[in-house]
Amino acid sequence: MKNQYTILGAALILGLCLVASSFVIGDRLRAGYELQQQTPTGAQSEAQSEDHPLMTLAETAQFLRLSEDQVKNIMKAENAMLRNDGPFEGAKLPYLRIDNKFLFNKQQLTVWILAASQEHRVYLGEKLAGK
Known part of the structure; x- marks a missing residue:
């Protein structure tokens, strides 16, 4: 009989621990969700774009410190x-065109910047000067 009370007590304690831990875990998950909801959407998309190998025309223009028209x-x-x-003997601006959207490879863009600056390229409007 004493053994049955021990097992019953242990089961009760185990059950209480499970209930208490579910409340603790639930609170932590809820707090994490609320924190995620408070993070500005722009900050989330900015973090995602830093990791992505392709950039949009607007991101590329900002990366090059130019206007979108100058990149075009x-x-x-x-x-x-x-x-x-x-x-064309030099490295071209690396881009993909999908429908009417331009995407630029970030790593190849860095290589293009190095090549264009080493060759001292001059772009005037829609013309490449000196070629």
Whole structure:
């Protein structure tokens, strides 16, 4: 009989521990969810964009400290060189076009910046000067 009370007591204690731990875990999960809801959406998307290898036109313009129109003009100037003079010998601005959306590879963009600055390229409007 004494053994049965011991087992019953242990089961009761175990049950109380499970209930108490579920309240503690629930509170912590709820607090984490509330903290996540308080984080500005812009901060979340900014953190995600830093990890993503592709950037939008707006992100690329900000990365290069240029306007979106200036980035488009660089793309037009390099494409005009290809059409008019044949092969473009330098590294082109790395982008993908999906429908009407331009995406830029962040790592290749860094390589392009190095090449363009080493070659002392000059872009004037929609023209690549000196080529």
